[in-house]
Amino acid sequence: MTDFRLPLGSLVESFVDYITETFDFLFVFIRAVFDGAYESIEYVLGEPPFWAIMLVLGALAFGIRGWKFAVGTIVGLVVILGVDQWDNAMDTLALVLVASVLTIAISVPLGILAAKSNLASNIIRPVLDFMQTMPAFVYLIPALILFRVGVVPGIVATIIFAMAPGVRLTELGIRSVDKEVVEAGQAFGASPWRILRQIQLPLATPTIMAGINQVIMLSLSMVVIAGMVGAGGLGAEVVASLNRIDIALGFEAGLSVVILAIFLDRITASLGDTHSTGMFGSIRVVLRGRKQTDAAPSSVPALAPTQPARV
């Protein structure tokens, strides 16, 4: 064969080396911020007794989806407790929350930008394709070099991995808002910012929430992989069970991940659905119903009669 070989790998390697040296201060700063965010969330979730967290999550489940889901949540959490994975689960939950919030904070504005500008959309799309299809483990390598072993490379890799659906669905949501309604905003003299805030974002909410749901689910799966670089939590247990070929531990840790995943998925899916059946939804319906009966006479004709114009 020939000696032809593209030196792509070594190019990227020297690029990462260069970045590491030049922007070291930046990475130190990012590490401090991410670490701090994770520590505080972890403290909030890990410090109180397990029953307090269970009650809070159960109440959240009741408020958003109703009592059936609340019962399911409590049962699931008891199972996690029962297989002795509670602390790991709370670590993982904290990791997912931090990574998801950061991902959403980056991906939603990027999605808005992509929706507003075709140029931005054309640049962002291939980058997202790259980020989404590159095997997730690969991110761990530079992240490890840049941020050292620990939670932070896990969070960074998670953000890169989970960002794509957030950006894509935000762009899709905003682009598919009825054009005429946007034109109506323009025709009455609303500024672009106002149209975004009052028309495009509210109408795109269900789609954006679907994106956020996907972000959280992807974060959870990536957080497990991040266990390999010392991110701790359930991921570390899964990695340990893999090394030790420990089926029992693997199943228990894996099941705990599944329970967390179902909980997070159902919660975020309900937030996007405006007709949710939970308590918050009912309150909304009751409030609107009351206003309506105040304002409308009981026998409003199907079509209000034409009234002579008077000014």
Place this chain on the structure above:
Amino acid sequence: MTESNTAPIAVKADHLYKAFGRRPHEIVKKLKAGKNRDELSSLGVAAVIDASFEVKKGEIFVVMGLSGSGKSTLIRMLNGLWDTTSGTVTVGETNITDISAKELREVRRKSISMVFQHFALLPHRTVIDNVAYGLEIQGMGRDERLAKAQTIIDLVGLAGWAENLPSELSGGMQQRVGLGRALAADTDVLLMDEAFSALDPLIRREMQEQLIELQAALGKTIIFITHDLNEAMFLGDRIAVMRDGRIVQIGTPEEILTDPANDYVAQFVQDVDRARVLTAASVMEPVRSVITKTAGPRAALRTMRDLQTSVTFVLNRDRSFAGIVRDRDVLKLVKRGETDLRSIIRDDATAVLPDTALVDLVEPSVESELPIAVVDEKNRLLGVIPRVTLLAAIGNVTTNTGPLPVVMPPATISISQITDVLGESADDTHLATEGARA
């Protein structure tokens, strides 16, 4: 908002072009050089070509054309939703073509609002918040704008629905909200883009009538886009007919109907409900059979004999319309030797004003064989509309192809009989022998 013949110009479009494609300016340049639209289809689409018109304050100006004729593009250039490729748009005093985005928003807030085909309401806001939307953007305080929105809601017939969401309303009611939103913004000019096209026919008719009432009361300038010629004819003070991006004719509904600029317009208007557009004045015929009240029965009878009709119109001395007389009655009078027509004048002939639509003439025409009298505000007889003329006008049949005058109703007494009577009572000797038979 006073209306007069010299009303100021509310919106002016001056040689507007709009082309879509990679190089729109090149398309426009070639169009100006005389190329036609189809030759340039490889470069892009010329949506609007050389459109110029002026809309007077307080006018309903309808732009009519089939889909793809460029009317929606045209209306979106009038409030700057789309840039013009060439040409200028003036709203009120402001040339909106070259102003900044900020100034353009200011013009939209204060001078020109819009009603959309599919309503374009904000689905997450209640009716009253939708109606108040324009006011909110204008920066009006919450209480003030809700109070104003409430009066508009009552005005458009939605009282009691203020707190509902748009999705809880029928299509017609949703468009009332859309109309209310535009009215509440209190701009001089209203753009209506196929505003009633998505409604079913009964609701559409009701909305059209209400729009005309509102326009009469508020004196807004309305630019209305439609593909429905009947709607255009019903609403429009003037109509611009568009085809393939060009305005092919601008005129009043009657001008377009009676004097189409080309075959396309003619073909288009052949399906229109002529009875609703044409007015009495445009089809009436000169009065032939007419006498003054003081002329007496003999003169009346002679007129009817000469024209071979059984009825003649009678005028007062000031030329105002007094009524009709029938030949049989006159004949009796003449036989009795009376000289005063007044006792036999009937007032059962229908008199209408010149701007009455033909559709309103059908019923009186069915009920009575008498021609319908067309009179002005001072009750002066301007013309008559016999049944045949009415039918010909509605059926778009020309009546002026033959020399035969339209006579209605035909005489019921033979000429010789009348002549006999006239001759007998005049003691006309050379007719005496024949007169003896009568």
